[in-house]
Amino acid sequence: MNSYFRKVGFGLSHRDTIPDDPLEWATNQFNNNPTLSWSEKLPTVENQRERFREFIFQDDILRKKFGKKSRLEYEKEKNKLRTKTGEKFFHSYELSIRHHNALNSGSPTFERMWHFWGNHFSLSEKDFLSSWHYGPYMREVIRPSMSQTFEEMVVNVSTSWAMIHHLDNDQNIGPNSQEGRKRNSDGNNRRVGLNENHARELLELHTISPSAGYTQQDVIEMAKVLTGWSKKWSKKNLWAGPIGFLPEKHEMGQKKILGKIYNSKENKMTGNKQLFAVIKDLCNHKSCKEFIAMKLCQHFITDEPNEEMINVIVRAWEKSDGFLPDIHKATMKIAFEYGNQYKKFLMPETWLIQNAKILNFKHYSGPDKFIFRGMRPGKREKRIEWILEDLGHSPFRASQPNGFIDREDEWTSPELIIRRLVYAKQFLTYEKNIKKENASIYDNNFFENIIYKNFDNPRKTLELVNKANSTQNKFVIFANSPEMLKV
Amino acid sequence: MNCTRRSFIQGSLATLFIGGLNLPLLASSIKKNLIIISLRGGMDGLTAVPVIGDPKLKKYRSELLLDKRLKLTSDFGLHPKLSTLHNLWNLGKASIVHATNIPYNQRSHFDGQNLMESGGITPYHEKTGWLGRGLKTANLDGSGLALTLPMPLLLRGIKQNNNFYPSHKSMPRREIVKILKSAYEGASEEQLLNVIDVILNRPITMQGGNQSLDSLSKRASKILLDPLGPRVAVFDIEGFDTHAAQGTDEGEHANNLQDIDLIIKNLYEGLGAEFDNTLILTLTEFGRTVEQNGGYGTDHGYGTAILMAGGLLKKSQVYSDWPGLKKNQLFENRDLLSTLDSRGVYASAMASVFDLEFDQIKNNVFWGESIPNLSEDLFKV
Numbered sequence: 001m002n003s004y005f006r007k008v009g010f011g012l013s014h015r016d017t018i019p020d021d022p023l024e025w026a027t028n029q030f031n032n033n034p035t036l037s038w039s040e041k042l043p044t045v046e047n048q049r050e051r052f053r054e055f056i057f058q059d060d061i062l063r064k065k066f067g068k069k070s071r072l073e074y075e076k077e078k079n080k081l082r083t084k085t086g087e088k089f090f091h092s093y094e095l096s097i098r099h100h101n102a103l104n105s106g107s108p109t110f111e112r113m114w115h116f117w118g119n120h121f122s123l124s125e126k127d128f129l130s131s132w133h134y135g136p137y138m139r140e141v142i143r144p145s146m147s148q149t150f151e152e153m154v155v156n157v158s159t160s161w162a163m164i165h166h167l168d169n170d171q172n173i174g175p176n177s178q179e180g181r182k183r184n185s186d187g188n189n190r191r192v193g194l195n196e197n198h199a200r201e202l203l204e205l206h207t208i209s210p211s212a213g214y215t216q217q218d219v220i221e222m223a224k225v226l227t228g229w230s231k232k233w234s235k236k237n238l239w240a241g242p243i244g245f246l247p248e249k250h251e252m253g254q255k256k257i258l259g260k261i262y263n264s265k266e267n268k269m270t271g272n273k274q275l276f277a278v279i280k281d282l283c284n285h286k287s288c289k290e291f292i293a294m295k296l297c298q299h300f301i302t303d304e305p306n307e308e309m310i311n312v313i314v315r316a317w318e319k320s321d322g323f324l325p326d327i328h329k330a331t332m333k334i335a336f337e338y339g340n341q342y343k344k345f346l347m348p349e350t351w352l353i354q355n356a357k358i359l360n361f362k363h364y365s366g367p368d369k370f371i372f373r374g375m376r377p378g379k380r381e382k383r384i385e386w387i388l389e390d391l392g393h394s395p396f397r398a399s400q401p402n403g404f405i406d407r408e409d410e411w412t413s414p415e416l417i418i419r420r421l422v423y424a425k426q427f428l429t430y431e432k433n434i435k436k437e438n439a440s441i442y443d444n445n446f447f448e449n450i451i452y453k454n455f456d457n458p459r460k461t462l463e464l465v466n467k468a469n470s471t472q473n474k475f476v477i478f479a480n481s482p483e484m485l486k487v
Numbered sequence: 488m489n490c491t492r493r494s495f496i497q498g499s500l501a502t503l504f505i506g507g508l509n510l511p512l513l514a515s516s517i518k519k520n521l522i523i524i525s526l527r528g529g530m531d532g533l534t535a536v537p538v539i540g541d542p543k544l545k546k547y548r549s550e551l552l553l554d555k556r557l558k559l560t561s562d563f564g565l566h567p568k569l570s571t572l573h574n575l576w577n578l579g580k581a582s583i584v585h586a587t588n589i590p591y592n593q594r595s596h597f598d599g600q601n602l603m604e605s606g607g608i609t610p611y612h613e614k615t616g617w618l619g620r621g622l623k624t625a626n627l628d629g630s631g632l633a634l635t636l637p638m639p640l641l642l643r644g645i646k647q648n649n650n651f652y653p654s655h656k657s658m659p660r661r662e663i664v665k666i667l668k669s670a671y672e673g674a675s676e677e678q679l680l681n682v683i684d685v686i687l688n689r690p691i692t693m694q695g696g697n698q699s700l701d702s703l704s705k706r707a708s709k710i711l712l713d714p715l716g717p718r719v720a721v722f723d724i725e726g727f728d729t730h731a732a733q734g735t736d737e738g739e740h741a742n743n744l745q746d747i748d749l750i751i752k753n754l755y756e757g758l759g760a761e762f763d764n765t766l767i768l769t770l771t772e773f774g775r776t777v778e779q780n781g782g783y784g785t786d787h788g789y790g791t792a793i794l795m796a797g798g799l800l801k802k803s804q805v806y807s808d809w810p811g812l813k814k815n816q817l818f819e820n821r822d823l824l825s826t827l828d829s830r831g832v833y834a835s836a837m838a839s840v841f842d843l844e845f846d847q848i849k850n851n852v853f854w855g856e857s858i859p860n861l862s863e864d865l866f867k868v
Contacts, residue, residue: 063731063782071732071739124597168595191819197595204611216609390654392636399637400601402611412678413638414685415650421664421686422656467666476659480667482674 001339003456006487008300008335009108010350011358012453014446026332029107030325033147036139037104038097040371043090045140045161048132053240055085055128087131088376091396092366092385094135098395099365099384102353110146112350113328116299117142118395120292121157121206122403123166130396137162149322150292151283155276158202159229161243167198167401170239174227174251194251199223201401203282212287214258224251225262225274245272258285283322289314295406296327300335302342303407309334340456343486345408348393351420355427355479358450360441363430383430387423392416408486424479428472442471447478455483519764519799520711521840522720522754523618523641523833524747526771527600528728531785532792533777533823534740536583536805539564543812548779554736559583563805567736568745571752575796576803580762582865584793584832585807588773588825592818594787596728599772604640606830606853617833617852619644622719624851625841632710632717634703639721641770649685649717651706653696661687690716700724704750708757711765718840722750727771731782751796763798766836766866770829776821777812790823793832799839799867806865831859839866 004022005012012018019025036042058081066074082088105111118138123129141160145153157163164170172195174180183192199222203214228250232241250271255262255278262277263269269277282288293313297305316330346354356364365384377385388394392411398404447465452458461483468474478484537553538544540562545552556564557573563583565573575581591602598610606617622631622645629647633639636652658664664687671679692709696702700722707720724746729739747769755762774791790810810816810824818824830853837852838845845860862868 066732071734071737074732126597197598200610210612390636390656400597400611408678410638412682413633413648413650414682414689415636415652415654417679417682418658418686419654421659422654425659426656464666464670468663473659473663476663477666477670482670482676482679485679486676
């Protein structure tokens with residue numbers, strides 16, 4: 001059952017000892033939230049909002065100054081601004097932190113789960129979210145929520161700066177709210193009103209999914225509930241201000257979602273409480289539990305989970321009232337029990353981390369510590385960004401709000417498989433450039449050691465790897481063996 | 488001349504085409520190609536194809552007017568960076584559909600790009616693309632080629648799509664890949680086995696090259712020339728979202744238009760005689776505001792233009808039910824109105840290239856929604 005260490009974690013390195021009780025090893029990791037491995041001070045949401053503010057403020061000045069006369073001059077100045085404010089730096093920096101943590105964490109199953117939630121509540125590419133905001137969002141919104149209930153996680157995400165910016169809830173203004181009426185009556189042609197973007201994704205992607213059978217009217221009503229949750233605009237902060245509930249933007253009156261009335265005449269609710277009440281009901285909806293359980297099984301077990309697996313997680317949910325550590329443990333258990341019968345194709349980033357951990361790669365993800373000094377990232381610091389981009393799975397740059405699709409057919413186009421072949425070949429060169437003697441650890445004992453620790457049928461994989469005549473070719477075969485691609 | 492709301496069916500060589508020249512040909516004997524160029528960010532139809540017949544354009548965007556525009560008709564010009572398209576226009580092999588868009592007017596890039604690819608009405612509702620469903624309707628498994636790394640939504644919905652977006656890193660040796668192939672065989676991993684076969688049997692045209700549009704489009708024409716190879720190709724160009732310093736003859740939008748022209752040029756030169764059995768169409772999520780903004784750019788709008796090239800076009804023409812640029816003729820007083828559901832253009836193009844009835848496409852790809860059949864107006868049937 002040694003493949004389990006890869007099924008739910010990142011595998012075991014040649015130095016690791018094999019845990020006596022794999023299931024206990026996996027579930028214990030959810031008893032508390034481990035601290036991150038990165039030794040330097042980590043950028044916070046506040047830090048990055050300030051950098052973002054500085055960027056939009058200065059960019060506006062540049063646009064007015066050069067926009068008309070010289071596009072080239074404008075581009076040149078804007079480029080300097082991007083460097084100065086860290087827009088060019090923080091994407092690869094955050095990826096370095098993420099990979100350093102995955103490789104050095106004593107709780108790999110927790111880290112796998114963290115990545116899972118980051119993708120479930122995905123931000124997609126928009127307004128530099130990947131450089132300034134995704135990292136702090138992962139650390140300050142997703143990670144602490146993992147020791148809370150799912151409901152609390154949804155509340156934290158839905159009221160986070162990153163998600164509100166990502167899904168345009170700033171522009172979701174009650175047409176009959178104080179601000180809506182004012183702005184629609186001042187003769188300006190640009191009318192304001194509901195923006196359904198956040199509402200739709202909250203229902204469709206984050207909680208109950210379309211299987212709940214909600215209607216377009218439900219989406220509209222959900223949008224009304226969300227009105228008011230907005231960045232606070234000010235002359236100083238521009239649209240990088242902090243999040244708050246702004247009653248002047250909130251659509252008054254009752255709302256009806258999935259048949260239930262919120263803020264009825266009999267049961268009045270202040271505007272900011274309405275969202276919490278609706279999220280509570282969404283998270284208790286049968287479709288929500290089944291949808292989340294399905295996605296967990298799909299991530300850890302198989303593309304096509306069956307009802308039996310899903311029900312195990314749903315039962316743990318109901319028993320614990322949606323307490324995430326219990327849901328995570330149930331997922332570990334069900335992955336353990338079904339491990340021998342099903343295989344799951346790993347998404348490129350997980351595959352990359354597993355190879356790095358098992359094959360002892362230290363240098364693909366950049367230096368162990370470095371900080372922002374108002375410069376662009378160096379070549380080594382930026383490498384991780386290129387690798388992930390090239391593998392087709394740059395986790396902070398999903399093209400759509402539904403994140404990366406967790407299915408084999410999404411990842412098996414010819415070019416994407418070619419990428420795995422060429423990078424498996426490339427791995428060693430990153431190591432050699434740094435430290436020549438590192439290559440010498442890769443003798444036959446090394447491969448025997450790691451294959452024994454990480455595979456259910458070690459002899460078969462060892463035979464396969466031994467068909468190669470060089471360390472480099474062994475890497476190519478090991479990393480692309482059927483068992484490493486699918487576990 | 489003043490442009491009012493009316494139809495333009497004008498073409499430089501329109502009258503030279505006579506129906507009697509059509510020879511009876513077996514549909515299946517010719518390999519026809521369809522190339523879609525996705526323009527991400529929202530292409531400004533009024534920069535690519537300005538309406539010179541409307542004096543209001545000057546008032547709205549005095550800083551964005553073209554100096555050296557090319558002439559199409561008495562009412563419409565063409566951006567100078569689209570010179571290949573202009574040459575093809577003179578040969579009867581380029582057309583414009585103007586004041587058109589997908590039925591989406593909410594101005595979000597995400598939602599718009601999702602819908603331009605899925606062909607649907609509700610963002611993120613469909614998990615397949617209109618081109619993938621079109622290929623499926625025509626039973627053309629394995630005929631789709633993406634010149635991008637992730638498989639675009641546009642092509643999803645059919646099996647065995649291929650993609651080509653060469654890595655700058657070198658491949659392992661062939662015998663190593665073959666060892667892996669035998670391992671996939673042994674493990675009964677069908678999907679991996681299929682892919683590794685495609686990789687091992689890649690024609691010479693799909694080896695080497697780089698990720699520049701120049702290289703990709705040159706390669707694409709070679710790949711499309713293979714009689715057994717793909718017949719549908721999808722390109723991606725980003726960067727049309729020019730909120731600031733959009734430029735005129737030169738500038739950001741101009742550079743992007745030049746990219747389109749480069750793809751068309753390389754396909755025209757590379758496909759040779761087969762260009763006559765080819766259609767190239769652009770696709771974008773929305774147009775841009777008619778009026779320039781404070782930063783000498785334009786914001787997200789609605790109606791835009793489709794640029795088309797290839798020998799399967801009926802003739803050179805600007806096809807439009809022109810809505811006019813008076814304030815009250817604009818969508819929400821700010822955007823060029825879309826008077827034509829662009830899905831009708833794409834459906835008609837697929838009907839022409841895949842030798843299917845329009846209604847088959849309409850029903851199987853667009854859920855029977857009422858989209859206009861433009862086959863006879865725009866394409867050779």
